[in-house]
Amino acid sequence: MDTIIEKQQVAAAVRAVIPHLACELPPDVEAALARALEVETNPRGRAVLAQLVENARIAREDNVPLCQDTGTVWVSLEVGPGVLVAADVFADVDAAVAEAYETARLRKSLVRDALLDRTNTGDNTPAFCDVHPVADRGVARLHVMLKGGGSDNASRVVMLPPSAGRAGIVEEVLACVREKAANACPPLVIGVGVGATFDKVAGLAKRALMRPLDEQAPDADTAAFERELLDAVNATGIGPGGLGGAATAIGVRVETAPCHIAALPLAINMGCSAMRRATIDLAAG
Structure with a gap:
Protein backbone atom coordinates (compact mmCIF):
# COMPACT_ATOMS: atom_id res chain seq x y z
CA MET A 1 0.00 0.00 0.00
CA LEU A 25 23.48 21.82 17.43
CA PRO A 26 23.13 18.41 15.80
CA PRO A 27 25.10 15.87 17.89
CA ASP A 28 27.53 15.11 15.04
CA VAL A 29 28.40 18.81 14.61
CA GLU A 30 28.85 19.40 18.34
CA ALA A 31 31.05 16.29 18.58
CA ALA A 32 33.15 17.47 15.60
CA LEU A 33 33.75 20.86 17.27
CA ALA A 34 34.81 19.10 20.47
CA ARG A 35 37.24 16.87 18.54
CA ALA A 36 38.67 19.89 16.75
CA LEU A 37 39.28 21.56 20.11
CA GLU A 38 41.17 18.50 21.34
CA VAL A 39 43.72 18.66 18.52
CA GLU A 40 43.90 22.40 17.79
CA THR A 41 47.32 23.86 18.68
CA ASN A 42 46.83 27.48 17.66
CA PRO A 43 45.98 29.46 20.85
CA ARG A 44 43.49 31.74 19.12
CA GLY A 45 41.92 28.82 17.29
CA ARG A 46 41.59 26.92 20.57
CA ALA A 47 39.95 29.94 22.22
CA VAL A 48 37.36 30.22 19.44
CA LEU A 49 36.58 26.49 19.50
CA ALA A 50 36.24 26.53 23.29
CA GLN A 51 33.76 29.40 23.00
CA LEU A 52 31.77 27.57 20.30
CA VAL A 53 31.55 24.42 22.42
CA GLU A 54 30.49 26.47 25.44
CA ASN A 55 27.99 28.42 23.34
CA ALA A 56 26.41 25.16 22.15
CA ARG A 57 26.04 23.97 25.76
CA ILE A 58 24.49 27.23 26.96
CA ALA A 59 22.10 27.43 23.98
CA ARG A 60 20.92 23.86 24.54
CA GLU A 61 20.54 24.15 28.33
CA ASP A 62 18.97 27.63 28.36
CA ASN A 63 16.91 27.07 25.19
CA VAL A 64 18.25 30.21 23.49
CA PRO A 65 19.38 30.56 19.84
CA GLY A 148 22.33 31.98 8.02
CA GLY A 149 23.00 34.82 5.61
CA GLY A 150 26.75 34.99 6.23
CA SER A 151 27.42 31.42 5.11
CA ASP A 152 25.17 31.63 2.05
CA ASN A 153 26.84 34.93 1.10
CA ALA A 154 30.17 33.07 1.08
CA SER A 155 28.89 30.49 -1.42
CA ARG A 156 29.15 30.40 -5.20
CA VAL A 157 28.18 28.64 -8.44
CA VAL A 158 30.78 28.31 -11.19
CA MET A 159 30.47 26.76 -14.65
CA LEU A 160 33.92 25.27 -15.23
CA PRO A 161 35.17 23.85 -18.52
CA PRO A 162 35.39 20.06 -18.47
CA SER A 163 39.17 20.34 -18.89
CA ALA A 164 39.37 21.83 -15.37
CA GLY A 165 38.71 18.37 -13.98
CA ARG A 166 39.28 17.34 -10.38
CA ALA A 167 42.19 19.75 -9.93
CA GLY A 168 40.05 22.66 -11.12
CA ILE A 169 37.36 21.81 -8.60
CA VAL A 170 39.90 21.75 -5.76
CA GLU A 171 41.36 25.05 -6.94
CA GLU A 172 37.93 26.71 -7.08
CA VAL A 173 36.93 25.43 -3.64
CA LEU A 174 40.18 26.75 -2.18
CA ALA A 175 39.74 30.11 -3.92
CA CYS A 176 36.26 30.40 -2.41
CA VAL A 177 37.57 29.44 1.03
CA ARG A 178 40.47 31.88 0.90
CA GLU A 179 38.21 34.71 -0.23
CA LYS A 180 35.10 34.08 1.87
CA ALA A 181 35.63 31.55 4.67
CA ALA A 182 36.51 34.08 7.36
CA ASN A 183 33.14 35.79 6.79
CA ALA A 184 31.19 32.54 7.11
CA CYS A 185 31.94 31.79 10.79
CA PRO A 186 34.41 28.90 10.57
CA PRO A 187 34.97 26.11 11.29
CA LEU A 188 32.79 25.33 8.31
CA VAL A 189 30.86 22.44 6.87
CA ILE A 190 31.23 22.78 3.11
CA GLY A 191 28.74 21.31 0.68
CA VAL A 192 30.07 20.75 -2.84
CA GLY A 193 27.84 19.94 -5.80
CA VAL A 194 29.35 18.77 -9.09
CA GLY A 195 27.28 18.16 -12.22
CA ALA A 196 23.67 18.54 -13.36
CA THR A 197 22.87 22.01 -14.78
CA PHE A 198 23.33 25.64 -13.75
CA ASP A 199 20.05 25.71 -11.84
CA LYS A 200 20.38 22.26 -10.24
CA VAL A 201 24.00 22.16 -9.08
CA ALA A 202 23.36 24.53 -6.16
CA GLY A 203 20.71 22.12 -4.92
CA LEU A 204 23.29 19.33 -4.95
CA ALA A 205 25.59 21.42 -2.76
CA LYS A 206 22.86 22.27 -0.28
CA ARG A 207 21.66 18.67 -0.02
CA ALA A 208 25.27 17.62 0.57
CA LEU A 209 25.21 19.61 3.82
CA MET A 210 22.47 17.33 5.16
CA ARG A 211 24.72 14.27 5.39
CA PRO A 212 25.93 13.89 9.00
CA LEU A 213 29.64 14.35 9.65
CA ASP A 214 29.88 10.84 11.09
CA GLU A 215 28.35 9.28 7.95
CA GLN A 216 30.82 8.53 5.17
CA ALA A 217 29.99 8.93 1.49
CA PRO A 218 28.41 5.78 0.04
CA ASP A 219 31.24 5.20 -2.45
CA ALA A 220 34.99 5.14 -1.84
CA ASP A 221 35.92 7.61 -4.59
CA THR A 222 33.63 10.34 -3.25
CA ALA A 223 34.81 9.69 0.30
CA ALA A 224 38.44 10.04 -0.81
CA PHE A 225 37.68 13.30 -2.63
CA GLU A 226 35.96 14.68 0.47
CA ARG A 227 39.07 13.90 2.55
CA GLU A 228 41.27 15.52 -0.09
CA LEU A 229 39.19 18.69 -0.06
CA LEU A 230 39.03 18.81 3.74
CA ASP A 231 42.81 18.44 4.04
CA ALA A 232 43.35 21.16 1.44
CA VAL A 233 40.91 23.55 3.12
CA ASN A 234 42.46 23.03 6.55
CA ALA A 235 45.96 23.50 5.12
CA THR A 236 45.04 27.15 4.44
CA GLY A 237 45.46 27.86 8.16
CA ILE A 238 42.48 30.26 8.19
CA GLY A 239 41.24 28.48 11.27
CA PRO A 240 38.32 28.94 13.68
CA GLY A 241 36.81 32.39 13.48
CA GLY A 242 39.33 33.21 10.75
CA LEU A 243 41.93 33.78 13.48
CA GLY A 244 44.33 30.98 12.54
CA GLY A 245 44.52 27.27 13.20
CA ALA A 246 43.96 23.83 11.75
CA ALA A 247 40.15 23.70 11.84
CA THR A 248 39.00 25.90 8.98
CA ALA A 249 36.42 23.18 8.25
CA ILE A 250 35.15 20.20 10.21
CA GLY A 251 33.68 18.51 7.17
CA VAL A 252 33.33 18.57 3.38
CA ARG A 253 30.42 16.80 1.74
CA VAL A 254 30.23 16.16 -2.02
CA GLU A 255 27.23 15.28 -4.20
CA THR A 256 27.67 14.55 -7.90
CA ALA A 257 25.35 14.12 -10.89
CA PRO A 258 25.53 13.63 -14.67
CA CYS A 259 26.04 16.71 -16.86
CA HIS A 260 26.47 17.86 -20.45
CA ILE A 261 29.69 16.82 -22.21
CA ALA A 262 30.67 20.50 -22.56
CA ALA A 263 30.09 21.40 -18.91
CA LEU A 264 31.45 20.97 -15.40
CA PRO A 265 28.97 22.74 -13.10
CA LEU A 266 30.28 23.39 -9.58
CA ALA A 267 28.49 24.79 -6.53
CA ILE A 268 30.07 25.51 -3.16
CA ASN A 269 27.63 26.05 -0.30
CA MET A 270 29.29 27.15 2.92
CA GLY A 271 27.77 25.99 6.19
CA CYS A 272 28.83 27.90 9.31
CA SER A 273 29.81 26.49 12.70
CA ALA A 274 26.11 26.74 13.67
CA MET A 275 25.16 24.00 11.19
CA ARG A 276 21.47 23.75 12.01
CA ARG A 277 19.81 20.89 10.15
CA ALA A 278 17.58 17.90 10.80
CA THR A 279 16.13 15.00 8.84
CA ILE A 280 12.69 13.64 9.75
CA ASP A 281 11.38 10.27 8.56
CA LEU A 282 7.77 10.97 7.58
CA ALA A 283 7.21 7.40 6.42
CA ALA A 284 7.69 6.18 9.99
CA GLY A 285 4.52 8.01 10.95
Whole structure:
Protein backbone atom coordinates (compact mmCIF):
# COMPACT_ATOMS: atom_id res chain seq x y z
CA MET A 1 0.00 0.00 0.00
CA ASP A 2 1.33 3.44 -0.93
CA THR A 3 2.37 5.95 1.73
CA ILE A 4 0.55 9.27 1.42
CA ILE A 5 2.24 12.48 2.60
CA GLU A 6 -0.20 15.31 3.32
CA LYS A 7 0.42 19.02 3.85
CA GLN A 8 -0.60 18.84 7.52
CA GLN A 9 2.09 16.24 8.22
CA VAL A 10 4.83 18.32 6.61
CA ALA A 11 3.74 21.53 8.33
CA ALA A 12 3.57 19.87 11.74
CA ALA A 13 7.09 18.48 11.35
CA VAL A 14 8.47 21.88 10.29
CA ARG A 15 6.69 23.69 13.14
CA ALA A 16 8.00 21.22 15.73
CA VAL A 17 11.62 21.10 14.60
CA ILE A 18 12.42 24.81 14.10
CA PRO A 19 12.74 25.78 17.80
CA HIS A 20 15.06 22.82 18.40
CA LEU A 21 17.19 23.61 15.35
CA ALA A 22 17.62 27.21 16.45
CA CYS A 23 18.85 26.23 19.92
CA GLU A 24 20.55 22.83 19.58
CA LEU A 25 23.48 21.82 17.43
CA PRO A 26 23.13 18.41 15.80
CA PRO A 27 25.10 15.87 17.89
CA ASP A 28 27.53 15.11 15.04
CA VAL A 29 28.40 18.81 14.61
CA GLU A 30 28.85 19.40 18.34
CA ALA A 31 31.05 16.29 18.58
CA ALA A 32 33.15 17.47 15.60
CA LEU A 33 33.75 20.86 17.27
CA ALA A 34 34.81 19.10 20.47
CA ARG A 35 37.24 16.87 18.54
CA ALA A 36 38.67 19.89 16.75
CA LEU A 37 39.28 21.56 20.11
CA GLU A 38 41.17 18.50 21.34
CA VAL A 39 43.72 18.66 18.52
CA GLU A 40 43.90 22.40 17.79
CA THR A 41 47.32 23.86 18.68
CA ASN A 42 46.83 27.48 17.66
CA PRO A 43 45.98 29.46 20.85
CA ARG A 44 43.49 31.74 19.12
CA GLY A 45 41.92 28.82 17.29
CA ARG A 46 41.59 26.92 20.57
CA ALA A 47 39.95 29.94 22.22
CA VAL A 48 37.36 30.22 19.44
CA LEU A 49 36.58 26.49 19.50
CA ALA A 50 36.24 26.53 23.29
CA GLN A 51 33.76 29.40 23.00
CA LEU A 52 31.77 27.57 20.30
CA VAL A 53 31.55 24.42 22.42
CA GLU A 54 30.49 26.47 25.44
CA ASN A 55 27.99 28.42 23.34
CA ALA A 56 26.41 25.16 22.15
CA ARG A 57 26.04 23.97 25.76
CA ILE A 58 24.49 27.23 26.96
CA ALA A 59 22.10 27.43 23.98
CA ARG A 60 20.92 23.86 24.54
CA GLU A 61 20.54 24.15 28.33
CA ASP A 62 18.97 27.63 28.36
CA ASN A 63 16.91 27.07 25.19
CA VAL A 64 18.25 30.21 23.49
CA PRO A 65 19.38 30.56 19.84
CA LEU A 66 22.86 29.39 18.93
CA CYS A 67 23.27 32.49 16.76
CA GLN A 68 21.50 35.83 16.43
CA ASP A 69 20.97 35.02 12.74
CA THR A 70 18.25 32.39 12.94
CA GLY A 71 18.33 31.98 9.19
CA THR A 72 16.07 31.30 6.26
CA VAL A 73 14.09 28.06 6.37
CA TRP A 74 14.94 25.50 3.70
CA VAL A 75 12.66 22.46 3.41
CA SER A 76 13.35 19.56 1.06
CA LEU A 77 11.09 16.52 0.81
CA GLU A 78 12.74 13.36 -0.54
CA VAL A 79 10.28 10.79 -1.84
CA GLY A 80 10.78 7.36 -3.31
CA PRO A 81 8.57 4.95 -5.29
CA GLY A 82 5.43 3.99 -3.41
CA VAL A 83 5.05 7.43 -1.83
CA LEU A 84 2.23 9.72 -2.93
CA VAL A 85 2.63 13.45 -2.34
CA ALA A 86 -0.33 15.81 -2.36
CA ALA A 87 0.02 18.61 -4.91
CA ASP A 88 -0.28 21.20 -2.12
CA VAL A 89 2.15 19.41 0.21
CA PHE A 90 3.93 22.68 1.15
CA ALA A 91 0.79 24.81 1.37
CA ASP A 92 0.85 25.07 5.17
CA VAL A 93 4.62 25.38 5.63
CA ASP A 94 4.72 29.19 5.67
CA ALA A 95 2.08 29.32 8.41
CA ALA A 96 4.08 26.75 10.39
CA VAL A 97 7.28 28.77 10.00
CA ALA A 98 5.58 32.00 11.04
CA GLU A 99 4.11 30.34 14.14
CA ALA A 100 7.39 28.70 15.11
CA TYR A 101 9.42 31.90 14.75
CA GLU A 102 6.88 33.92 16.74
CA THR A 103 6.43 31.36 19.51
CA ALA A 104 10.17 30.72 19.90
CA ARG A 105 10.93 34.46 19.58
CA LEU A 106 13.42 33.95 16.78
CA ARG A 107 14.78 36.75 14.62
CA LYS A 108 12.89 37.26 11.39
CA SER A 109 15.23 37.91 8.47
CA LEU A 110 13.28 37.66 5.18
CA VAL A 111 12.63 40.61 2.86
CA ARG A 112 9.63 40.74 0.52
CA ASP A 113 11.59 41.02 -2.72
CA ALA A 114 15.36 40.89 -3.19
CA LEU A 115 15.32 43.76 -5.69
CA LEU A 116 12.02 45.64 -5.55
CA ASP A 117 10.89 45.66 -1.91
CA ARG A 118 13.46 45.02 0.81
CA THR A 119 11.04 45.45 3.70
CA ASN A 120 10.94 42.65 6.26
CA THR A 121 8.08 40.18 5.79
CA GLY A 122 7.72 40.17 9.57
CA ASP A 123 7.31 36.42 10.02
CA ASN A 124 10.41 34.86 8.37
CA THR A 125 8.40 33.55 5.44
CA PRO A 126 8.41 32.37 2.78
CA ALA A 127 10.23 29.12 3.38
CA PHE A 128 12.19 27.74 0.43
CA CYS A 129 10.81 24.31 -0.44
CA ASP A 130 11.41 21.59 -2.99
CA VAL A 131 10.55 17.95 -3.67
CA HIS A 132 13.40 15.64 -4.61
CA PRO A 133 12.81 12.12 -5.99
CA VAL A 134 15.03 9.27 -4.77
CA ALA A 135 15.28 5.64 -5.83
CA ASP A 136 14.63 4.00 -2.45
CA ARG A 137 11.12 2.59 -2.25
CA GLY A 138 8.90 3.90 0.51
CA VAL A 139 11.24 6.73 1.49
CA ALA A 140 9.70 10.00 2.71
CA ARG A 141 12.44 12.10 4.29
CA LEU A 142 11.95 15.72 5.23
CA HIS A 143 15.12 17.81 5.44
CA VAL A 144 14.93 21.13 7.30
CA MET A 145 17.78 23.63 7.55
CA LEU A 146 18.04 27.07 9.11
CA LYS A 147 20.61 28.80 6.90
CA GLY A 148 22.33 31.98 8.02
CA GLY A 149 23.00 34.82 5.61
CA GLY A 150 26.75 34.99 6.23
CA SER A 151 27.42 31.42 5.11
CA ASP A 152 25.17 31.63 2.05
CA ASN A 153 26.84 34.93 1.10
CA ALA A 154 30.17 33.07 1.08
CA SER A 155 28.89 30.49 -1.42
CA ARG A 156 29.15 30.40 -5.20
CA VAL A 157 28.18 28.64 -8.44
CA VAL A 158 30.78 28.31 -11.19
CA MET A 159 30.47 26.76 -14.65
CA LEU A 160 33.92 25.27 -15.23
CA PRO A 161 35.17 23.85 -18.52
CA PRO A 162 35.39 20.06 -18.47
CA SER A 163 39.17 20.34 -18.89
CA ALA A 164 39.37 21.83 -15.37
CA GLY A 165 38.71 18.37 -13.98
CA ARG A 166 39.28 17.34 -10.38
CA ALA A 167 42.19 19.75 -9.93
CA GLY A 168 40.05 22.66 -11.12
CA ILE A 169 37.36 21.81 -8.60
CA VAL A 170 39.90 21.75 -5.76
CA GLU A 171 41.36 25.05 -6.94
CA GLU A 172 37.93 26.71 -7.08
CA VAL A 173 36.93 25.43 -3.64
CA LEU A 174 40.18 26.75 -2.18
CA ALA A 175 39.74 30.11 -3.92
CA CYS A 176 36.26 30.40 -2.41
CA VAL A 177 37.57 29.44 1.03
CA ARG A 178 40.47 31.88 0.90
CA GLU A 179 38.21 34.71 -0.23
CA LYS A 180 35.10 34.08 1.87
CA ALA A 181 35.63 31.55 4.67
CA ALA A 182 36.51 34.08 7.36
CA ASN A 183 33.14 35.79 6.79
CA ALA A 184 31.19 32.54 7.11
CA CYS A 185 31.94 31.79 10.79
CA PRO A 186 34.41 28.90 10.57
CA PRO A 187 34.97 26.11 11.29
CA LEU A 188 32.79 25.33 8.31
CA VAL A 189 30.86 22.44 6.87
CA ILE A 190 31.23 22.78 3.11
CA GLY A 191 28.74 21.31 0.68
CA VAL A 192 30.07 20.75 -2.84
CA GLY A 193 27.84 19.94 -5.80
CA VAL A 194 29.35 18.77 -9.09
CA GLY A 195 27.28 18.16 -12.22
CA ALA A 196 23.67 18.54 -13.36
CA THR A 197 22.87 22.01 -14.78
CA PHE A 198 23.33 25.64 -13.75
CA ASP A 199 20.05 25.71 -11.84
CA LYS A 200 20.38 22.26 -10.24
CA VAL A 201 24.00 22.16 -9.08
CA ALA A 202 23.36 24.53 -6.16
CA GLY A 203 20.71 22.12 -4.92
CA LEU A 204 23.29 19.33 -4.95
CA ALA A 205 25.59 21.42 -2.76
CA LYS A 206 22.86 22.27 -0.28
CA ARG A 207 21.66 18.67 -0.02
CA ALA A 208 25.27 17.62 0.57
CA LEU A 209 25.21 19.61 3.82
CA MET A 210 22.47 17.33 5.16
CA ARG A 211 24.72 14.27 5.39
CA PRO A 212 25.93 13.89 9.00
CA LEU A 213 29.64 14.35 9.65
CA ASP A 214 29.88 10.84 11.09
CA GLU A 215 28.35 9.28 7.95
CA GLN A 216 30.82 8.53 5.17
CA ALA A 217 29.99 8.93 1.49
CA PRO A 218 28.41 5.78 0.04
CA ASP A 219 31.24 5.20 -2.45
CA ALA A 220 34.99 5.14 -1.84
CA ASP A 221 35.92 7.61 -4.59
CA THR A 222 33.63 10.34 -3.25
CA ALA A 223 34.81 9.69 0.30
CA ALA A 224 38.44 10.04 -0.81
CA PHE A 225 37.68 13.30 -2.63
CA GLU A 226 35.96 14.68 0.47
CA ARG A 227 39.07 13.90 2.55
CA GLU A 228 41.27 15.52 -0.09
CA LEU A 229 39.19 18.69 -0.06
CA LEU A 230 39.03 18.81 3.74
CA ASP A 231 42.81 18.44 4.04
CA ALA A 232 43.35 21.16 1.44
CA VAL A 233 40.91 23.55 3.12
CA ASN A 234 42.46 23.03 6.55
CA ALA A 235 45.96 23.50 5.12
CA THR A 236 45.04 27.15 4.44
CA GLY A 237 45.46 27.86 8.16
CA ILE A 238 42.48 30.26 8.19
CA GLY A 239 41.24 28.48 11.27
CA PRO A 240 38.32 28.94 13.68
CA GLY A 241 36.81 32.39 13.48
CA GLY A 242 39.33 33.21 10.75
CA LEU A 243 41.93 33.78 13.48
CA GLY A 244 44.33 30.98 12.54
CA GLY A 245 44.52 27.27 13.20
CA ALA A 246 43.96 23.83 11.75
CA ALA A 247 40.15 23.70 11.84
CA THR A 248 39.00 25.90 8.98
CA ALA A 249 36.42 23.18 8.25
CA ILE A 250 35.15 20.20 10.21
CA GLY A 251 33.68 18.51 7.17
CA VAL A 252 33.33 18.57 3.38
CA ARG A 253 30.42 16.80 1.74
CA VAL A 254 30.23 16.16 -2.02
CA GLU A 255 27.23 15.28 -4.20
CA THR A 256 27.67 14.55 -7.90
CA ALA A 257 25.35 14.12 -10.89
CA PRO A 258 25.53 13.63 -14.67
CA CYS A 259 26.04 16.71 -16.86
CA HIS A 260 26.47 17.86 -20.45
CA ILE A 261 29.69 16.82 -22.21
CA ALA A 262 30.67 20.50 -22.56
CA ALA A 263 30.09 21.40 -18.91
CA LEU A 264 31.45 20.97 -15.40
CA PRO A 265 28.97 22.74 -13.10
CA LEU A 266 30.28 23.39 -9.58
CA ALA A 267 28.49 24.79 -6.53
CA ILE A 268 30.07 25.51 -3.16
CA ASN A 269 27.63 26.05 -0.30
CA MET A 270 29.29 27.15 2.92
CA GLY A 271 27.77 25.99 6.19
CA CYS A 272 28.83 27.90 9.31
CA SER A 273 29.81 26.49 12.70
CA ALA A 274 26.11 26.74 13.67
CA MET A 275 25.16 24.00 11.19
CA ARG A 276 21.47 23.75 12.01
CA ARG A 277 19.81 20.89 10.15
CA ALA A 278 17.58 17.90 10.80
CA THR A 279 16.13 15.00 8.84
CA ILE A 280 12.69 13.64 9.75
CA ASP A 281 11.38 10.27 8.56
CA LEU A 282 7.77 10.97 7.58
CA ALA A 283 7.21 7.40 6.42
CA ALA A 284 7.69 6.18 9.99
CA GLY A 285 4.52 8.01 10.95
